[in-house]
Amino acid sequence: MTDAALHIDPGLRRAILEAVASLRAENEALLARLVRHPSTLGNEQSCLAEMAAAFRGAGLAAWRVPVDAGALADHPGFSPPLIGYEGRDPVVAVHRPRNKVGRSLMLQGHVDVVPEGAADLWQTPPFEPSVREGRMYGRGTADMKAGLAASVTALRALSLLGLQPAAELQMAAVIEEECTGNGALAAMLALEKPDACLIPEPGPGYSALYTAEVGVVWAWVTVTGRPAHVREMHLGVNAIEAATLIAASFKGYEETMNAQEHRHPVFASHNHPINVNFGTIEGGDWNSSVPTRARIGMRIGVMPGHSCREVAREIERRVAEAASDPRLSGATVRTEFKGFMADGCVFPAEQAISRLVTAAHREVTGEELRHYAAPGLTDARFYVLYQGTEATCYGPDSDNIHGIDESVGLQSVADVTAALALTIAGWCGLEAVSGEASRSK
Ligand SMILES: [Zn+2]
Incomplete structure (x- = not known):
């Protein structure tokens, strides 16, 4: 069943998993760098710059998309902002294939984090990532800087093999997922409609596939x-x-x-x-x-x-x-x-992107991906409600997001990164990196 769902031959699958495994330290280092930016509301700028550099490092063209509250005000998905948008434009990044054969995909994430709360209650300072017993602790580790790092690393793993998506791959690092969603709305409207959107938001204590949100x-x-x-x-x-x-x-x-x-x-x-x-x-x-x-x-x-x-x-x-x-x-x-x-939103488990992610997760972990109807919300709603694009969230196991001592399981981050790489391969298809691109590596 796995083979049929993934459409990737076993040799290539193994090579992708090995390439992702070889980047584990790099992935965790990127995650740690992202966590060091205290990117609470209004303070996202340096973390956005870090993501722009990471996107470019993975070979993507990256640029800033302003959030123009005046222009967005009549959009049904717009939320009244709490502060102005000057100086904190979301970053979008796009890979364009040489020959488009597969389906296009958006992998989105948010750089904003909620405030650390009572900093004195944290075992280690919230914006100094600390690894203990296989988990990285810090505000934003799980929600959702691990997902941002995983997206970039998944693409890097493919390029280690001399491969790239054979369809447009979009990535975005947005702001205000935690209070309005207007960053995601601006990013979505700035790019072509993709065939699916996947957001590596964390699961509730285990890796999970979102089936709905309030x-x-x-x-x-x-x-x-x-x-x-x-x-x-x-x-x-x-x-x-x-x-x-x-x-x-x-x-x-x-x-x-x-x-x-x-x-x-x-x-x-x-x-x-x-x-x-x-x-x-x-x-x-x-x-x-x-x-x-x-x-x-x-x-x-x-x-x-x-x-x-x-x-x-x-x-x-x-x-x-x-x-x-x-x-x-x-x-x-x-x-x-x-x-x-x-508004709330449903992400049907039977839709193509959800089935593919489920197959990829099974391939990596040998386990069935659990479903999660979330009592919180994500940016995935914009794609479903206002663009008619299949979307869902799938991400690593989290603990205490929005609480004290937030953490993410590092094995789960590695697994999700591998599943994202397989998902890109299965959804977009792969082609050889062009001669010029491989020479410049
Ligand atoms: Zn989140």
């Missing part, structure tokens, strides 16, 4: 209360307490959306796919003053089949209802949407 809305609720000295507390409206009351009303949303009748079938056996997270709170001025203003930042999951805009209206309705509580009388409440306005 949508997400980011909402910000600002409560302005009535200030008072605590000795006349009854005269004031405590904005922090008011914000907490509003937040509590969202438990009902979670219960409703996780009820069987609202579930998309792909999430039927999932524990709790739709989550509401209160991620940030700010407010108050002084321990002895009733706080005037408080703002909470929420992340609200959206079940596939429900639109994010419909959920945004539901959020406004729930906030208004909670604000009508007599305990909040005299307070004003404002709801804003900045950050994710993203």
